[in-house]
Amino acid sequence: xxxxxxxxxxxxxxxxxxxxxxxxxxxxxxxxxxxxxxxxxxxxxxxxxxxxxxxxxxxxxxxxxxxxxxxxxxxxxxxxxxxxxxxxxxxxxxxxxxxxxxxxxxxxxxxxxxxxxxxxxxxxxxxxxxxxxxxxxxxxxxxxxxxxxxxxxxxxxxxxxxxxxxxxxxxxxxxxxxxxxxxxxxxxxxxxxxxxxxxxxxxxxxxxxxxxxxxxxxxxxxxxxxxxxxxxxxxxxxxxxxxxxxxxxxxxxxxxxxxxxxxxxxxxxxxxxxxxxxxxxxxxxxxxxxxxxxxxxxxxxxxxxxxxxxxxxxxxxxxxxxxxxxxxxxxxxxxxxxxxxxxxxxxxxxxxxxxxxxxxxxxxxxxxxxxxxxxxxxxxxxxxxxxxxxxxxxxxxxxxxxxxxxxxxxxxxxxxxxxxxxxxxxxxxxxxxxxxxxxxxxxx
Ligand SMILES: NC(=O)c1ccc[n+]([C@@H]2O[C@H](COP(=O)([O-])OP(=O)(O)OC[C@H]3O[C@@H](n4cnc5c(N)ncnc54)[C@H](O)[C@@H]3O)[C@@H](O)[C@H]2O)c1
Numbered sequence: 001x002x003x004x005x006x007x008x009x010x011x012x013x014x015x016x017x018x019x020x021x022x023x024x025x026x027x028x029x030x031x032x033x034x035x036x037x038x039x040x041x042x043x044x045x046x047x048x049x050x051x052x053x054x055x056x057x058x059x060x061x062x063x064x065x066x067x068x069x070x071x072x073x074x075x076x077x078x079x080x081x082x083x084x085x086x087x088x089x090x091x092x093x094x095x096x097x098x099x100x101x102x103x104x105x106x107x108x109x110x111x112x113x114x115x116x117x118x119x120x121x122x123x124x125x126x127x128x129x130x131x132x133x134x135x136x137x138x139x140x141x142x143x144x145x146x147x148x149x150x151x152x153x154x155x156x157x158x159x160x161x162x163x164x165x166x167x168x169x170x171x172x173x174x175x176x177x178x179x180x181x182x183x184x185x186x187x188x189x190x191x192x193x194x195x196x197x198x199x200x201x202x203x204x205x206x207x208x209x210x211x212x213x214x215x216x217x218x219x220x221x222x223x224x225x226x227x228x229x230x231x232x233x234x235x236x237x238x239x240x241x242x243x244x245x246x247x248x249x250x251x252x253x254x255x256x257x258x259x260x261x262x263x264x265x266x267x268x269x270x271x272x273x274x275x276x277x278x279x280x281x282x283x284x285x286x287x288x289x290x291x292x293x294x295x296x297x298x299x300x301x302x303x304x305x306x307x308x309x310x311x312x313x314x315x316x317x318x319x320x321x322x323x324x325x326x327x328x329x330x331x332x333x334x335x336x337x338x339x340x341x342x343x344x345x346x347x348x349x350x351x352x353x354x355x356x357x358x359x360x361x362x363x364x365x366x367x368x369x370x371x372x373x374x375x376x377x378x379x380x381x382x383x384x385x386x387x388x389x390x391x392x393x394x395x396x397x398x399x400x401x402x403x404x405x406x407x408x409x410x411x412x413x414x415x416x417x418x419x420x421x422x423x424x425x426x427x428x429x430x431x432x433x434x435x436x437x438x439x440x441x442x443x444x
Contacts, residue, residue, distance in 0.1 A: 001025070001190060004077040006070065006103050008035060010046055010165065010269070010335070011123060011158050012083035017054040018169040020064035022194040027065050027073045039066040047334035047361040050166045074110040074118075079187050081156070083123045088273045094284075095127050095277040101137065108138045111150050119187045121154045125214050125274055127281055131155050131178065131207035154184040155207045157214035162268070163332030174201040178210025215281065218274040219292050224259040225266045226295045229302055232262035232440025242440030243422060262439045264340035264394060264420040265302035267329035272299075272338040303343035306420055310348065313418050313437045314390045321354035321413075323388040325381060326395025326421075327372070328362035336362050340420075341394045342371045349374050358384035360397050385411045396421035405432035 001024045005016045008030035016028040030036050035045050042059065044052045058064035067073065074080070082103050089096035100122070111118060122131060131153045138145060145151065155178030160168035175195065177188045185204055192202050205213070232242040242262050250257030266272065275296050282289035314320060329339035336342065339362075348355055358378040359366065366372050378384035381399065385391055385408060393400055401423050409415045415434040417424070422438045429436030 001078050001187075002073070002076050003027075003079050003081065003191070004029060004070070004073050005081040005083055005123075006030075006107075007082065007084035007099070007124070008032075008039065008066065009083065009085065010048065010162055011160065012081070013039075013044075013046065013055070014048065014051065014160060014165040014169055015081060015083060015123060015158065016064060017051060017058060018166065019191065020058035020061075021054055021170070022191075023063070024191065025063055026058075027067055027077075029067055029070050029073070031068060033068050036066045036068050047332075048162065048165050049332055054166060070106055071110055074107070075112070075115065077118065078116075079119045079121055079191065080107060081121045081123045083158070086124045086126055086273070086277075088276050092280065093276045094280045095125070095273065097126065097130065100124060100126060100130070100134070104134055104137060105141065107151075108141045108145070111138075111142070111145060113144065113150065115150070117149060117183065118151045119154060119184055120151060121156045121188070122211075123156055123158050125157060125218075125270070125277075126155075126211060127277055128208050128211045128215070128285075130211060131180075148181060148183070152181055152184050153207070154179045154188060155210040156188060157210060159214070159217065162335055163330060171198060172200055174203055176210045176213050177202065177204050178207035179204055180207055215274055215278040218271055219278045219289070219295075221259050222266050222271045222275050222299070223291065223295050225261075225263075225271075226298050226302075228260045228262050229265065229439075230298065235440040235442060239442045240440075241442060245440075262422065264306045264344065264439075265299045267337075267339040267342070269329075269335055269337040272296075275299075303340045304347065306340065306344055307347040309420075309437065310344075310390075310392055310418050311351065313416060313435070317348070317351035320352050320389040321356065321387065322348060322352060323356045323358075323378075323385045323391045323412075324348075324375075325358055325384060325391065325393045325400050326362075326397055327357060327359040327366045328395050331395055331397040332361075334361040334365055336365045336369065339395075341366075342369065344392075344394060345375060346371045354388075356384045356388055359395065360399060362395075382407070382411055387411070387413055389414045390416040390418065393417065393419045393421055393423065396423050405429070405434060408432075409434055 003024050003026045005012045006029045008028040016026045020026040084099035086095040134153050175192050179185045235242040246260035249255050279293045327341040355375045356378050357375045419438045
């Protein structure tokens with residue numbers, strides 16, 4: 001079985017490496033020549049634990065290769081996965097499908113009339129109905145082609161999380177496949193057969209159902225985070241502890257304990273854009289998702305509220321220097337897309353020009369972003385903290401979790417820590433003589 005994956009980003013590269021680890025021949029395609037050139041040299045363009053070893057192992061075994069040229073591998077491909085980005089279209093908040101349709105035209109041009117049918121699989125997160133639209137688009141674009149005889153379109157949304165992407169792909173909770181024929185089903189069954197050993201549920205459904213499952217999952221998780229964030233706000237007013245509330249409700253099997261960690265609001269390359277797209281899908285089909293619309297608004301407001309919280313803790317900021325630890329939207333990734341830091345840092349820069357920042361993996365990406373213009377980049381935790389008037393923790397990287405608090409206190413001009421991820425215990429900070437403000441634990 002030969003697989004081609006178009007779009008070699010977080011999803012495409014991880015999927016390609018994992019499918020090749022399953023034993024299939026995989027070619028990952030990207031239009032970014034620099035990315036493909038460095039991958040051919042074994043240099044991984046993203047930070048993702050264990051990915052480098054997996055890529056190198058399968059390149060050496062000649063099961064995984066990289067190219068910018070789809071036409072070199074198209075003829076021999078049984079399944080072509082599309083894993084390009086689907087960012088928010090800023091004009092209408094819907095998912096922007098321009099990268100998807102660039103790829104579809106390229107594919108449609110390469111389909112040969114006397115060849116076996118090609119299975120096109122959308123792994124990108126795409127609005128409900130996109131599979132059907134892709135089919136119609138290709139039929140209009142090349143009127144001599146027929147569905148079933150020359151091509152088919154299936155949906156196989158991806159649920160991996162950056163930071164644990166390999167584990168998520170190799171040991172998923174479930175695999176979702178939206179298919180319209182036995183042909184599509186049999187190819188996807190073959191590709192995911194290696195997961196049978198672990199009895200991973202592989203759900204087959206209509207394409208539209210599979211497409212909606214992806215948005216419904218992200219919408220639900222974003223709602224869960226937003227819910228606990230609101231509970232954290234109540235806790236701060238009434239003197240309750242949100243972590244105990246989360247534990248207390250999470251032990252209820254109907255609720256579950258995951259995704260009940262309060263913080264500065266959700267971010268990343270998926271939740272913000274997928275909730276916006278879901279809200280727009282609801283509007284388009286006259287089935288408004290007012291809950292999701294509210295989640296989006298509450299989450300946006302939360303990032304600004306975090307700035308107010310920091311201001312309240314530190315006081316007048318214009319003569320102060322602040323250190324910030326963590327810029328990525330979560331630990332173990334270099335991804336800063338829609339990270340809360342992209343709102344919090346520029347808002348703080350309006351109040352003081354003196355901001356030191358450090359992130360273990362996110363700084364190369366962050367340095368490209370206008371939002372961080374004016375900050376002072378630091379090479380490690382303590383050079384970031386040294387001689388600053390307060391420390392703000394935005395991302396819960398492991399290396400920030402067990403800092404020597406005496407050393408931190410010595411390094412700071414004033415011993416104030418605003419921990420937006422609740423990685424420390426209040427008592428420990430009191431003991432160390434540090435003023436400690438966290439989220440939803442009765443402090444501020
Ligand atoms: N990142 C995640 O954690 C995650 C998880 C689940 C689903 N998804 C979804 O998967 C999709 C991809 O996300 P990502 O984070 O991997 O994106 P990404 O931006 O990291 O990668 C996309 C890649 O596609 C390439 N590309 C764009 N147009 C191309 C073309 N015409 N031909 C070849 N290559 C092209 C880009 O150069 C880029 O390398 C999105 O729809 C996203 O919502 C992402």
